[in-house]
Amino acid sequence: MLSVRDLHVYYGDSHALQGVTLEVGSGEIVCLLGRNGAGKSTTLRGILGVVPPRSGRVVFNGVAITGRPVYESVRRGLALVPEDRRIFAGLTVQENLEVASLPARPGQNAWTLERVYEAFPLLARLKHRKGGNLSGGEQQMLAIARALVGNPLLLLLDEPCEGLAPVIVEELGRVIAGIKHEIPILLSEQNARFALSLADRGYVIDKGVIRFEGTRRELLENREVQSRYLSV
Amino acid sequence: MKPRAGTLFAAAAPAAFLLAAPFFLSTYWVMILTEILTMSLFAMSFNLLFGYTGLLSFGQAGIFGAGGYFAVLSLIHGPSSLWAAFAAALLGSAFLSMIIGWFCVRRDEIYFAILTLGFGMMLFTVAHNWRSLTGGSDGLGGFTLPPLDLLFWRGSLADPRHFYFLVLGVVFLGALLLYRMVHSPFGLLLRSIRENTQRLSFVGADVRAVRLCAFVVAGTLAGLAGVLFALFNRIASPEMLHWSFSGKAVLMTILGGSGVLFGPAVGAAIFYVLEHVITAHTTNWMVFLGAILVVLVLAFPRGVLGSLLHLAARRRGRPRP
Numbered sequence: 001m002l003s004v005r006d007l008h009v010y011y012g013d014s015h016a017l018q019g020v021t022l023e024v025g026s027g028e029i030v031c032l033l034g035r036n037g038a039g040k041s042t043t044l045r046g047i048l049g050v051v052p053p054r055s056g057r058v059v060f061n062g063v064a065i066t067g068r069p070v071y072e073s074v075r076r077g078l079a080l081v082p083e084d085r086r087i088f089a090g091l092t093v094q095e096n097l098e099v100a101s102l103p104a105r106p107g108q109n110a111w112t113l114e115r116v117y118e119a120f121p122l123l124a125r126l127k128h129r130k131g132g133n134l135s136g137g138e139q140q141m142l143a144i145a146r147a148l149v150g151n152p153l154l155l156l157l158d159e160p161c162e163g164l165a166p167v168i169v170e171e172l173g174r175v176i177a178g179i180k181h182e183i184p185i186l187l188s189e190q191n192a193r194f195a196l197s198l199a200d201r202g203y204v205i206d207k208g209v210i211r212f213e214g215t216r217r218e219l220l221e222n223r224e225v226q227s228r229y230l231s232v
Numbered sequence: 233m234k235p236r237a238g239t240l241f242a243a244a245a246p247a248a249f250l251l252a253a254p255f256f257l258s259t260y261w262v263m264i265l266t267e268i269l270t271m272s273l274f275a276m277s278f279n280l281l282f283g284y285t286g287l288l289s290f291g292q293a294g295i296f297g298a299g300g301y302f303a304v305l306s307l308i309h310g311p312s313s314l315w316a317a318f319a320a321a322l323l324g325s326a327f328l329s330m331i332i333g334w335f336c337v338r339r340d341e342i343y344f345a346i347l348t349l350g351f352g353m354m355l356f357t358v359a360h361n362w363r364s365l366t367g368g369s370d371g372l373g374g375f376t377l378p379p380l381d382l383l384f385w386r387g388s389l390a391d392p393r394h395f396y397f398l399v400l401g402v403v404f405l406g407a408l409l410l411y412r413m414v415h416s417p418f419g420l421l422l423r424s425i426r427e428n429t430q431r432l433s434f435v436g437a438d439v440r441a442v443r444l445c446a447f448v449v450a451g452t453l454a455g456l457a458g459v460l461f462a463l464f465n466r467i468a469s470p471e472m473l474h475w476s477f478s479g480k481a482v483l484m485t486i487l488g489g490s491g492v493l494f495g496p497a498v499g500a501a502i503f504y505v506l507e508h509v510i511t512a513h514t515t516n517w518m519v520f521l522g523a524i525l526v527v528l529v530l531a532f533p534r535g536v537l538g539s540l541l542h543l544a545a546r547r548r549g550r551p552r553p
Contacts (some may be wrong), residue, residue, distance in 0.1 A: 050430070074436035082434065088427045091420070099420045100435035150436055 001026045001184055002047070002078075002154055007056035009046040009208075016042045018208040019056070022186075024154065029176075029185040031199035033192050033219070033230055039208040040188035041083055044156045047186075048073055048080050061153060075102065077153030083162055086143035089132030093123055093142055096131050097149050104151040109182065111148040119178065120145050137168035144175060148183075155185045161194055169194060192230045196220055204229045238544075250400055254393040263464075266396045268497075268504045270460040271484065273403045275496030276410055277453035278481035283490035284414055285446045286426030287340060290478045291332065291348030292454050294355035297473030299325040299455025300462030301359060301366060307375045314378040314389070318459060325455020326448055328355075333447030337440050340429065352475045360470040371469030389463065399460050406453050411493060413449065422446055487528060489535025498537040502528070 002024040009017035017039050024030045034040050045051045047058050049070050058066045065073045074080075088096050097113055104110030117124035120141055126134065134142060140160055147155055157176070161169045169191075176185065176198055189195035195202065202219050204212040206229045214222070250269075254262050274296055281287040299321040306320035336347040359366045366372055380387040380394060387394035413419055421442050424432045429439045462468040471477065480503075481496070488499025506524060510517040532539040 048434075050433075069438070070430075070433040071436050071438045074434060080434055082431075086431070088424050088431065090427050091423060095420055095423075098417065099424050099432075099437075102436055146435065 001061060002186065003059045004043075004047060005057040005059075007043070007046050007058065008054045009042055009051055010054050011042075011051070016208050017046055017053070020046075020205070020208070020210055022203050022210065022213075024184050024186050026184055027181075028200045029180045029187060029198055031195035031202040032186060032188040032205055033195060033202055034188075034190070034205040035230065036190065038205045038229075040190075040205060041158050042208070043205065044080060044158050044186070044188055047156065048078060050080070074150065074152075077105070077151070078156065079147040079150050079152035079154070080156040081143045081147045081158060081160065083158040087131040087134075087139050087146065089130065091131055092128050093131065093134070094127045096142055096146055097123075100146040100150050102150040105153070108151055111151050113149065116145045116149055119148075120175070137164050137171070140164060140168075140172065141175065148179065152183060155179075155183050157185055157187045159188055159190060161189065161191050173197060190230075192219075192226070254396050259392050262392050262396050264504055264508055266392070266399050266464060268501050269396075269399050269403045270457055270464060271480070271500040271504070272497035273406045273460070274454055274457035275481045275484040275488075275500050276407060276493065277450045277457065278478070279485045279490055279493075279496045280410060280413070280422075280446055280450045280453075282482070282485055283492075283495070284419065284422045284426060285443060287337075287443065287447075288345045288482070289336075289348040289447075289450075290345050290475050290482075291336075291350075291352030291355070292450070292481055293475065293477035294348075294352035294473045295325050295329050295332070295451040296454040296458040296461070296477070297359060297468065297470070298328055298355055299458030300468040300472055301372060301458075302455070303459040304372045304375055304462050304468040305365075307378060308372070312376060312378045314380060317378065317463075318456070321455050321459045322452055325458070326452040328455075329448045329451025330444070333444045333451065337443035337447055348478075349475055352473065352478060356470055356473040356475070359468075359473050366468075366470070369470060371467045373467035375466075377463070377466075395464065399464070402456065402460060406456060407493070407497075409449075410453070414493060418442075418445070483525070485535075487525065487535060489532075489538025489541075491534060491538050492541060495535045495537045499535065502536060 004020060004022045007017050007020040020043055032040050032043060042051065046053045049065070049068055052067055056066065057064060060073065060076060060078050063076065065076065088099070091099065097116060122138065122141060123145055126138060131139065131142065160172055164172065173194060180198065187195055187199060196216050196219055199216055201215045203210050204225055211229055212225045219225070253265055257265065278289060278292045281289050302324035303317040303321040306317045310316055332351045336344055336351070339347060360369055377389040380389050380398060389395050389398070414422070421432065421437055425439060425442060432439050458472060461472065484499035484503050485496040487502055488497065489495030506521055507517065510520050514520065528536060534542055
């Protein structure tokens, strides 16, 4: 579904990604673990082309998308839920969803507004609320819902738990578990426990290099990796 | 959403006033109202870029003036037909804004403002210095007014009241187009662009294409307003293209409210009425006009219409959608 080969990304002179290679197959949820500043967000942004990679290759759904404009890749079905505050503050919840709606592909169980409201009853209640007046957790739900109405083929989730209360994180976990059977996800997380409760396998990134790759079990059992690269 | 009685009245009252005004106002005030309507269309076209898309254009007058010149040139060198003049101006200003927009929408914020300012200055210089075509600083006048031929009615552009109704009709159509546009999914895209361009690309929209589209619509409507302005004054003059004329649109929009569609129209009305009332008493009218504008802007941070609507919405106890 998504294959990233030897991706190099620079911010000015700083070599932020030093040859990242990873795969996400259809039907799986893969996590990208690492500390703050390890290169998780940069990897996701490099894949989508928000920061154009200096070299490397990104193939999505059989098409090379390296260096293509962001909106083009989004229309191909690659959706990013970016970290930090992620929504249009001046638009209502409903408008945030409307502006992001894209037609479903043939054979896809379409994410319509109605279906999203069913899956996120919270958002249905807040339909007419301005995006800027939502709490952090509500905004995160909206950001995920907004990605879904674009009917993506793959979801890039960038640190969805960041700055959220534990009870909201739990709710978020249920939401992600609910969609993972339908849409493959690449989930970047600092919170290894949260990520590994959802993911089938994962990568560990540090200083722009993938240091470890393994299944959920391997990641859970490898104390050395955990203490060296993750703050568990 | 069901329109409430109050909302309906708020829309019907100004419409009724505009339709009935020529029958009870003096010719002098009918002409002022004509100017207000023309400038309303100009300022509203500017506000599609400013208020809805977050792009501050200082070149809007360049396209406005060019529209006026296209129409007058068509009347002098082409058939003496109002519709041909409109067609020439619409096509001309659409084409012009497509070229200018192609360059300008690549940047935003102050860079966009400077780019549009640059193009506006170029257009002004063309109108000012190409004497053989544009008449230079004298402007381009001396054309005969074309007949006003509607299928069911024959009027005369020389009659201020007939002219008023022509302007009212054209401005109504322009405003209707803008209304439909900002309330469509496309309008939603524009408002999202205003907030954050990068996020908009995350929802799969081509920011440049959306902006260019808005720029062309705004430019075409500005050109249309320019035709009305040139016909009204019987002349197309280089001042119409000057960047300070764009400044008028900025002022009217801020004054009336950039967040509401008809804000700029209210701003234009306030501006012209104040100007005419004050000039009747003093030649130093700019001092007083400036002072009043300062007070209005301080007292109504959302613009006069914007603040009033906001207040009305708060009274009803729900946030304005």
